[in-house]
Amino acid sequence: MDPFTASALLAGSAGLQAVSSIQQGNAAASAANWNAGQMDAAATRTLAATNAEEDRLRRQQAQELGRQRAAFAESGLAPSGSVLDVMTESATNAELDALTLRYRGQVEANDLRNQGSITRWQGRQARRAGYIGAGAALLSGASSFAGMPGLGSAGGIAKGAKDFGTVAGAYSSLPKVM
Numbered sequence: 001m002d003p004f005t006a007s008a009l010l011a012g013s014a015g016l017q018a019v020s021s022i023q024q025g026n027a028a029a030s031a032a033n034w035n036a037g038q039m040d041a042a043a044t045r046t047l048a049a050t051n052a053e054e055d056r057l058r059r060q061q062a063q064e065l066g067r068q069r070a071a072f073a074e075s076g077l078a079p080s081g082s083v084l085d086v087m088t089e090s091a092t093n094a095e096l097d098a099l100t101l102r103y104r105g106q107v108e109a110n111d112l113r114n115q116g117s118i119t120r121w122q123g124r125q126a127r128r129a130g131y132i133g134a135g136a137a138l139l140s141g142a143s144s145f146a147g148m149p150g151l152g153s154a155g156g157i158a159k160g161a162k163d164f165g166t167v168a169g170a171y172s173s174l175p176k177v178m
Contacts, residue, residue, distance in 0.1 A: 007145055010141055010144055010145055011141060011145070013141065014137050014138050014140065014141025014142070014144075015138075015141075017133075017134075017137035017140075017141075018133075018134035018135070018137045018138050019134070021130050021131075021133030021134040021136075021137055022130045022131060022133075022134045023130070024126075024130055024133075025126050025127040025128070025129055025130015025131060025133070026127060026130060028123060028126030028127070028130070029123035029124060029126050029127040029130075030123070031123070032119045032120060032122050032123025032124075032126065033119075033120060033123050035116075035119050036115075036116035036117070036119040036120045036123070037116070039112045039113065039115050039116035039119065040112070040113060040116050042112050043108075043109040043110070043112035043113045043116070044109075046105055046108050046109045046112060047105060047106070047109045049105070050101065050102060050104070050105025050106070050108075050109075051102075051105075053101060053105075054098050054101050054102050054105075057097060057098050057101060058094075058098050061094035061097070061098065062094075064090075064094070065087070065090055065091055065094060068086075068087060068090055069087065072087070
């Protein structure tokens with residue numbers, strides 16, 4: 001194979017590798033951004049579900065505390081002393097349960113958002129890696145080109161051009177016209 005065909009194939013191959021590397025990086029970044037968006041949406045759904053569950057729990061607890069007050073009143077016990085202590089402790093426990101539920105939902109939503117942030121970062125890194133891979137492919141192609149016999153130096157290129165009748169080589173081999 002003549003050196004110019006080989007060099008054209010080498011350049012084309014390096015170019016295709018570079019374009020492919022960039023496309024892979026961009027595809028990975030797009031996928032990462034989509035996944036991160038899904039994680040953000042999951043975080044929003046988690047908070048909505050947690051808020052609904054907290055509301056349901058508070059209604060249930062309010063009913064239970066109401067039944068407890070009614071039972072004490074029906075028994076003729078005044079809301080003081082031990083009865084008041086039991087009612088206060090029940091209300092405190094109910095509030096702690098609701099706040100614990102809210103906290104767990106917020107932690108889960110924050111974890112999802114953090115995972116989304118990490119996934120976005122990974123996408124940016126994949127895009128960068130694609131560009132770095134493209135540069136490496138081009139440099140590798142240039143290195144291979146420089147190592148080709150007869151094309152590794154300016155003299156070798158001129159010799160190759162002369163041997164194959166290209167413009168650079170043609171000038172030295174054309175007959176002089178008067």
